[in-house]
Amino acid sequence: MKLPINQLLYVAIAGLLGGSAWQFYETWKEIRKEDARAEQRQREASDTCKLRLEKGRSLNVVSKGPNYAENQPWDHFKDANLIGKLPPPPPKPIDPEEQKKPEKPPETPLEDICAIVCLVFQEDQSMAILRYQETSNVEPPEEILEAFSPPDTVTPTPRTNNKNRRNAGKVKTARPIARAMPTTRVGGFVQTLRLEDNLWPPYDHIKLVAIDGYAEFAEFSRTAEDGSESAPERLYRDELGLSQAVMERLHEEGYTRGSKPRSVNPETSPEEIPEGLFGIWAGGDDTKRINGDFHIGRREWKDWNEDSNRIFNRELQTKSYSGRNGVSGVQITKVSERFQQFGVQAGDVIVSVNGEPVRSKAQAITVGKRLYKRGVRTFNVVFLSRGAEVTRTYVAPDQGR
Structure with a gap:
């Protein structure tokens, strides 16, 4: 048989598959039971923790454990107060009124408000001519605005059907006032003269208090709200566009423009006026300086007349100069010790002689000789020295003296 x-193989395969499926089912049931037990244990633990927390809160007792933030014993030893130093005082309470006060706005520097055009020193009649900066936003006085403002154009009133013609045209309209800086028709700013000590608003709390005796700078002070005045602030006159910090540094290094002019008593008669004033040559073989004027001696004047080219080649060396602000002249590059008595030094620039501009050494010599032949004996020579304009006066002798 x-x-x-x-058939036996089919039955065996079916049995194996069925046994595997049954085993898988039993294992899956055990896993589900274990997950359920774990969830149950977690739930019980959470409930137990909540009960303990509620019980501890009801006792109102704070448990103390180790505080790891406290200083260690070594830190206590290092910070020990062995000399009995007092603790710092407690901070002062802040006054609510002072806390409400607004902060003081920053002060605008003087060089950002205006610039000095000219200074005049004459005892109690000293004056300063100022030019306001375009970014200062000053408010010109009403009379200046009204004097230089263009006339307003008024359009004719259109005819209406209003029967009450008696009151027609009597309605006054406000005249607009231009607050900008008035200008001329060619586009330049208006030049006006107004004598006062304070600046224009909003800088009317700044006033002129003093002018230097050498006309180098002017001093201004600021008036606070309580009426107190601040320390004087200096504003230097500058022709080369240098900053105020540079001008102050030059002044601190001992820069001066010359001697302070000596005032003459108006009651003194002409016979009592000493020689050397008002362009009168003082005489002498050597060059002298009297009241700020240089009186050329006979020796230097003789050398100058005999051979001026030799003086410019050996004792005075020059070259043409052209500055940033369009200023040009003759720059002195080397000066001998003999000619330093005339107040010149290396680096000075000759700009003009008696108001006539000079651009070269030959032109300066020509202008001087031409003026001398016309009878001029006093020469006002304008120099640029250390960033400022300096005028030195030289008095020459007559040909026969």
Whole structure:
């Protein structure tokens, strides 16, 4: 009898598959039960923790444990107060009124408000001519605005059907006032003269208090709200566009423009006026300086007349100069010790002689000789020295003296 091998194999395979499925089902049930037990344990632990917390809150007792933020014993030893130093005082309470006060706005520097055009020093009649900066936003006085403002154009009133013609055209309209800086028709700012000590608003709390005796700078002070005045602030006159810090540094290094002019008593008669004043040559073989004027001696004047080219080639060396602000002249590059008595030094620039501009050494010599032939004996020579304009006066002798 032949065994049914195929049928037996099919039955065995079916049994194995069924057993595997049953084993998988039993294992999956055990896993689900274990997850349920874990959730149950977690739930019980959470409930137990909540009960303990509620019980501890009801006792109102704070448990103390180790505080790791406290200083260690070594830190206590280092910070020990062995010399009895007092603790710092407690901070002062802040006054609510002072806390409400607004902060003081920053003060605008003087050089950002105006610039000095000219200074005049004459005892109690000293004056300063100022030019306001375009970015200062000053408010010109009403009379200046009204004097230089263009006339307003008024359009004719249109005819209406209003029967009450008696009151027609009597309605006054406000005249607009231009607050900008008045200008001329060619586009330049108006030049006006107004004598006062204070600046224009909003800088009317700044006033002129003093002018230097050498006309180098002017001093201004600011008036506070309580009436107190601040320390004087200096504003230097500058022709080369240098900053105020540079001008102050030059002044601190000992820069001066010359001697202070000596005032003459108006009651003195002409016979009592000493020689050397008002352009009168003082005489002498050597060059002298009297009241700020240089009186050329006979020796220097003789050398100058005999050979001026030799003086410019050996004792005075020059070159043409052209500055940033369009200023040009003759710059002195080297000066001998003999000619330093005339007040010149290396680096000075000759700009003009008696108001006539000079651009070269030959032109300066020509202007001087031409003026001398016309009878001029006093020469006002304008120099640029250390960033400022300096005028030095030289008095020459006559040809026969």
